[in-house]
Amino acid sequence: MKTSLPENSSVIKERLDAIVQEILAAAKDQISMIILFGSYAKGTWVRDWYVEGHITYSYESDLDILVVTKSPKYRGPKGASFESDLTKRLERKGLRGRTFGAPWVTFVVEPIKYLNQQLEKSQYFFSDIKKEGILLYDSGEFTLAEPKDLNQEERKQIAKDDFEQWFYRGTEFFTECKYPLERGNYPLSAFLLHQATESFYSAILLVFTGYKPRLHDI
Numbered sequence: 001m002k003t004s005l006p007e008n009s010s011v012i013k014e015r016l017d018a019i020v021q022e023i024l025a026a027a028k029d030q031i032s033m034i035i036l037f038g039s040y041a042k043g044t045w046v047r048d049w050y051v052e053g054h055i056t057y058s059y060e061s062d063l064d065i066l067v068v069t070k071s072p073k074y075r076g077p078k079g080a081s082f083e084s085d086l087t088k089r090l091e092r093k094g095l096r097g098r099t100f101g102a103p104w105v106t107f108v109v110e111p112i113k114y115l116n117q118q119l120e121k122s123q124y125f126f127s128d129i130k131k132e133g134i135l136l137y138d139s140g141e142f143t144l145a146e147p148k149d150l151n152q153e154e155r156k157q158i159a160k161d162d163f164e165q166w167f168y169r170g171t172e173f174f175t176e177c178k179y180p181l182e183r184g185n186y187p188l189s190a191f192l193l194h195q196a197t198e199s200f201y202s203a204i205l206l207v208f209t210g211y212k213p214r215l216h217d218i
Helices: 007-030 077-092 112-120 124-132 152-176 178-182 186-209
Strands: 031-037 047-052 055-060 063-069 105-111 134-138
Touching: 007 031, 007 063, 007 077, 007 134, 031 124, 063 112, 077 105, 105 112, 112 124, 152 178, 152 186, 178 186
Parallel strands: 063 105
Antiparallel strands: 031 063, 031 134, 047 055
């Protein structure tokens, strides 16, 4: 895994260093790895503003951080509580907020055992993080797993789970798109229809390839 930021993401290095220190201060003895993923890890982040009429709009990519814990202690409700604690720490230090030039920080908290189980199955989200992420901290106690050969039944179950998740999601969007259409709210109806189409397409990709890129292009 890479350990240095892309050149054009160096603008956030000082902020990242401070965020890492806050995470470690919150639970250093429980932290296995801290990994930056998403647009800042790939160097494709966006910071932009524009004016339409009398309104000025701004957009900035989030800072996406995977916090890998040593035990499942912080998974589930406790994980949500830990994530909330991290958020409050960053807010007190002025490291997280919706201000232009200070990207919003989002956390994913997972134990190393669960992460490695997903990597062994080539789960697309975590596989992408391993491939494209930047390792910000490593306790040195664990290594990330490699994909393993799955038998036919294991592959079938993964495809079944992915299909059920994404086809159901698409069906819900498709059902909901008719209500704003009936009210004449065509933009909202079109948006929901787009979400339905994207979800159905994701189901197809995952069932036949096991991979879903994090893009909104269809």
